[in-house]
Amino acid sequence: MNSLTVCVFVFIALISAIGAESRFDPEVDIHFHLFTRRNPTVSQPLLRGDADILASSNYDPRLRTVISIHGWNGHVVDDYNLVTIPAFLTSDDVNLIVIDWHSGSLLLSSAIVESGRTIARFIDWIRLLSGRPAEDFHIVGFSLGSHLAGVTARNVDGGIGYVTILDPSGTSSDETRFRPDDGLYTEAIYTNAGIAGFFGNLASVNFYPNGGVNMPGCGGDNACNHFRAYFYFGESIVSGGFTGTECARFEFALAGDCDLPGRLDMGARLPSYGVTGTYHLLTNAGPPFSID
Secondary structure (H helix, E strand, C coil), rough: CCCCCCCHHHHHHHHHHHHCCCCHHHHCCCEEEEEECCCEEEEEEECCCCCHHHCCCCCHHHHHHHEEECCCCCCCCHHHHHHHHHHHHHHHHHHCEEEEEEEHHHHHHHHHHHHHHHHHHHHHHHHHHHHHHHHHEEEEEEEEHHHHHHHHHHHHHCCCCCCEEECCCCCCCCCCCCCCHHHCCCEEECEEECEEEEECCCCCCCEECCCCCCCCCCCHHHHHHHHHHHHHHHHHHHHHHEEEEECCCCHHHCCCCCCCCCCEEEECCCCCCCCCCEECCCCCCCCEEEEC
16 A cells, blocks of 8 residues: 555545534444344344334344444445354354444544444343343454444443454554453454554454464455455354464564464354463465465
């Protein structure tokens, strides 16, 4: 990505943010889309506080609930969701609630705090009605949505069991930045660290496939590198693989110089409570990406 491209991207983001800021209200403009194995392609909209709509939907309180959050300029049928929705529903019978915060995402970090509180209130309502514990909830966020996932989780009464962040974007605010204790178990996958993604460990467990910056098959394209995070994650929850080797330090993960005895599967369906550390692994240049 050359300097002219970066400047154009920043200009477009600024203009979009100015327009979005005048009209974004998290309580009105964040939408909750339910997907299940009974409706895997067409969502059922949910409204916080409307128990009748929830009762008439395919939401099953006996199942785990996954909350999925797109990144900057995303929406319910963007590339991230087109990859991850079928992966979630193939890997497990879950209630999948896809968050559409499109106009808020254009505001970058300025919309994250209030958006997180709004989504947290929705989760509190779902948990109250379903009676399910924190361990039955998993939040997944991509890019800018990674930080929204963290703010959401830390505002949920009783916490969230599992939070996964996929190539989290850079953010300058301590209030909006993801924290390792935002969930009982937190995991991050970095595929374009320091460019489109954040540079440094953010979660309790941090995976750096191929060194976390340039991915095989992308040819130096940073958008491709960035998006690889959700392709790897989608494949990991469906078919497993992606076993990481523990690294002594973050810098060693970037260099691929890791030889500690610890091994851990990246992007697993279920959390590895109590595990921490930094891990490196290699992938193929194309699907299947896992070489395990």
